[in-house]
Amino acid sequence: MARIIGGIGTSHVPTIGVAYDKGRQADPAWAPLFDGYKPVAKWLAEKQPHVLLFFYNDHATTMFFDLYPTFALGVGERFPVADEGAGLRGLPDIRGDVDFQAHIGEALVNDEFDMAFFQNKPIDHGIASPLPLLWPHVPDWPGTVVPIAINVLQYPLPTARRCFRLGQAVRRAVESYPLDLKVVVVGTGGLSHQIHGERTGFNNTEWDHQFLETFRDDPEALTGLRHADWVRLGGAESVEQIMWLAMRGALAPRLTEIHRNYYLATTTAMTVVAYEESVAEAVATPEDALV
Template sequence: MARIIGGIGTSHVPTIALAYDRGRQNEPAWEPLFEGYRPVAKWLAEQNPDVLVVFYNDHATTFFFDMYPTFAIGIGEHFPIADEGAGLRGLPDIRGDVEFQAHIAEALVNDEFDLAFFQSRPIDHGVASPLPLLWPHEPDWPGTVVPIAINVLQYPLPTARRCYRLGQAVRRAIESYPEDLRVVVVGTGGLSHQIHGERTGFNNTAWDLEFLDTFIRNPKKLTELRHADYVRLGGAESVEQIMWLAMRGVLSEDIYEIHRNYYLATTTAMTVVLYGEGVAPGAQQIAAAQTGLD
């Protein structure tokens, strides 16, 4: 059967994509961020997963506010990378495994999650910003993606608990798939940040680190928070953290942190964290890096 081998939590800030495309990885302002992704890319290369299941939010690219679903899953062989105003990126289309995507979709509906489905629509920076930092892409991506979009833009939003339960249902779906696939689950979205209104530029490093620590030990505590709690603690856009909880729901009860990089260079806290399933093989194998906190 398909097997989950780990999870990744990552920011999907659109300026990461711009910096990557323009070759700015070694500039002083950007190098600490990109350096943090290298251990994750190395781990993925070593583990060689067949599929990334990615929880993300669409930024009015695939959907618009006249019809914006709570949960949606992409089913298709190819999804183009969206042009979000900076021109087409030099990336191949995201590839999909239709049979696996359709299996997850059917399993979720049978598990009483009513989804929207989309095919061949462009996917924006919610997935495409961190993806080339995780996987090589020349001449093509090494595996397929199951894109699962979560509404964090237009109220009413799904609760943190509902997102966690969605992840648990996705785990059941993956483990019921008969083919031998190696699966990594990815949750994208920012930690503390607010990019509009009176609190523009707001960050809360103490809350970010508390969230990351609680995420491992006691994720159910995080599911008890209301959207207003996430906004109060981390800024309006930090409600994206509920997408991390969908990723956490897919993982087993016992996970350990392999690598963490937290970088606060601008108005947005940017991070990437790698988690392994099961009991940690040894403290010496857990590397944590926290950068730019001064």
């Protein structure tokens, strides 16, 4: 069967993609961030997953506020990388596995998640910003992507607990797929940051590190936070952290954190963290954790 072998939490700041495309990886302001991704890319190269399953949000690039779904799954062989104003990027289309995507979609609907589905739509920096830092892309990506978009822009937003439960349902969907695929689950979004209003530039490094510890060791404790709590602790845009909880829900209760890099350069706490599942944990997931 398909199995999840680990997870990655990563920021998806659009300027990361711009700096990458301009070859600024060694610039003093950017090197601490780009260097932080190298151990994760090395780990992926060693593990050779077939699939990266992304929980991300669209930034009103493909979906707009006149019809913005709570949860949306992309199904297609290829997804173009969006031009978000800086020009087309030199990246190949993101590859998809239609059979696997369709299986996950059907499993989630049967698990009583009311999913929306999209095809032939561009993917913005929610995925395309970190993706080339994780995977090589010449001449093409080494595997496929399952894109699952979560609404963190237009209220009402899904709760942290609902996102965590979505991740648990995704795990069940993956493990019910009959082909032998290795899957790494990726949750994207910045930690503390606010880019508008009276608290523009707000960060909370103490909360960021507390979140990362609790996220790893006791994620259920985070599922009771209201949206107002996320905003108070980390700034308005830090509500993106509920997408990390979807990733965490898809992973085993106990994990090994194999890498963490935290870098606060400007207005956004930019982070990449990697977690690995042991074979025993992957096989012996408690049933009550999947309710």
